[in-house]
Amino acid sequence: MAPNEIQIEFRREDVVKATKLIVGGFLLLAVILLVTRSMYTVQPSEQAVVLRFGKYHSTSVMGLHFCIPFVDEVLKVEVRERTLRLPFGVEGEDRPVAVKEEDVLMLTGDLNAAVVEWALQWQVADPQKYLFTFHRDQVDQDQFLQYIITAVSRTVMNRLVGDYSIGEVLTSKREEISFKATEATQQLLDRYDCGIRVTNLQLQRVLPPEQVRASYAAINEADQTRDKLENEAQKEKNTLLPQAQAERDKAIREAEGYAARRRSEVKGEIDALMVQYEQFAKAPEETRQRLYLEALEKVMSNVENKTIIDSDLQQLLPLLNLSEGSK
Numbered sequence: 001m002a003p004n005e006i007q008i009e010f011r012r013e014d015v016v017k018a019t020k021l022i023v024g025g026f027l028l029l030a031v032i033l034l035v036t037r038s039m040y041t042v043q044p045s046e047q048a049v050v051l052r053f054g055k056y057h058s059t060s061v062m063g064l065h066f067c068i069p070f071v072d073e074v075l076k077v078e079v080r081e082r083t084l085r086l087p088f089g090v091e092g093e094d095r096p097v098a099v100k101e102e103d104v105l106m107l108t109g110d111l112n113a114a115v116v117e118w119a120l121q122w123q124v125a126d127p128q129k130y131l132f133t134f135h136r137d138q139v140d141q142d143q144f145l146q147y148i149i150t151a152v153s154r155t156v157m158n159r160l161v162g163d164y165s166i167g168e169v170l171t172s173k174r175e176e177i178s179f180k181a182t183e184a185t186q187q188l189l190d191r192y193d194c195g196i197r198v199t200n201l202q203l204q205r206v207l208p209p210e211q212v213r214a215s216y217a218a219i220n221e222a223d224q225t226r227d228k229l230e231n232e233a234q235k236e237k238n239t240l241l242p243q244a245q246a247e248r249d250k251a252i253r254e255a256e257g258y259a260a261r262r263r264s265e266v267k268g269e270i271d272a273l274m275v276q277y278e279q280f281a282k283a284p285e286e287t288r289q290r291l292y293l294e295a296l297e298k299v300m301s302n303v304e305n306k307t308i309i310d311s312d313l314q315q316l317l318p319l320l321n322l323s324e325g326s327k
Contacts, residue, residue: 033069034069037067037069037070038066038067038068038069039064039065039066039067040060040064040065040066040067040074041063041064041065042060042061042062042063042065042076043062044062045078045079045080046062046076046077046078046079047059047060047061047076047077047079047124047127048060048065048074048075048076048077048127049074049075049076049077049127049128049131050067050072050073050074050075051072051073051074051075052068052071052072052073053071054073056128056132057072059127059128060074075127075131077124077127077130077131078124078142079123079124079125079127080123081121081122081123081199082121082122082123083119083120083121083122084119084120084121084122084146084149084150084153085117085119085204086117086118086119086120086150086153086154086157087103087104087116087117087118087150087153087154087157088103088104088117089146089147089150091146101115101209101210104116104117105209106157106158106161106162107158107161107162108161108162108164108165108166108169109161109162109163109164109165110165110166112165112166112208113166113208113209114161114166114169114170114206114207114208114209115205115206115207115208115209116157116161116169116203116205116206117203117204117205117206118153118157118178118181118201118202118203118204119201119202119204120149120153120185120198120200120201121198121199121200121201122149122196122197122198122199123196123197123199124195124196124197125195125196125197126195127195128195129193129194129195130145130194130195130196133192133193133194133195134148134192134194145194145196148192148194149185149189149196152185152188152189152192153181153185153201155188156181156184156185156188157177157181159184160177160180160181160184161177164177166208169206170206170207170208170216170220171220171223174203174206177203178201178202178203181201182198182200182201185198185201186198276291
């Protein structure tokens with residue numbers, strides 16, 4: 001044996017022991033790998049699509065789940081609500097800083113132009129359809145679906161804005177346009193069967209073009225003044241109308257009371273006349289004489305100086321004291 005050579009002797013027991021350790025280590029790693037590959041956790045904002053031999057098998061919701069290692073493939077999908085700022089197609093509620101006005105102009109039904117921006121909130125409703133209906137290996141799935149949502153929403157909004165005048169788009173029909181745009185966007189996405197649900201759509205900035213914005217501001221100010229005056233008039237009406245109605249009802253009640261009182265008085269007079277007529281019918285001459293005397297008594301009671309003469313007297317002069325009257 002050469003002097004520089006080192007002789008290493010292995011005993012059979014050592015080789016067997018080392019082999020067992022190596023094999024045990026590999027088995028332990030395999031078990032750990034199998035355990036880790038057979039379990040997966042789904043977060044509250046996620047759902048998991050399980051593929052078995054490359055084919056859709058099931059969809060898992062939040063919690064701890066098990067799968068077959070090396071047979072099942074788990075694809076996790078975010079199902080939280082997300083926001084797109086449109087028509088830019090950027091995620092989030094903040095609008096881009098550098099925006100050209102011509103990029104956000106839309107033609108209204110009366111052939112005017114308006115700056116229209118809106119926010120669309122969406123979420124994944126069916127992870128299986130979301131992953132495989134518009135699957136593209138070369139692009140990110142979320143970005144690709146956001147591009148589809150942007151294209152669909154812009155198409156719908158352009159059509160709806162074209163159904164209204166610019167005055168309606170700027171003022172009174174904004175909520176109606178938002179509601180119709182939500183429904184139309186969802187219907188179009190359902191036709192594509194892409195597993196996306198539109199949860200909300202709200203118009204954000206709706207303005208006239210920069211060149212005519214001052215004129216529209218003056219129109220809006222005039223409209224606000226008109227609405228203010230109308231509201232004040234309506235308030236005055238609501239105040240005065242009950243008062244007028246109360247006075248009318250009071251006058252009606254007084255008139256009805258007066259009518260009832262006069263009917264009672266007239267009825268009493270009629271009854272008295274009927275009684276007198278009955279008495280007159282029984283004794284016409286005596287009744288006539290009594291009525292004459294009663295009337296004469298009533299008239300004479302208001303006369304201070306009375307001169308009573310005989311009905312058979314031929315002339316009045318001898319009876320009057322003319323000298324006393326000349327003093």
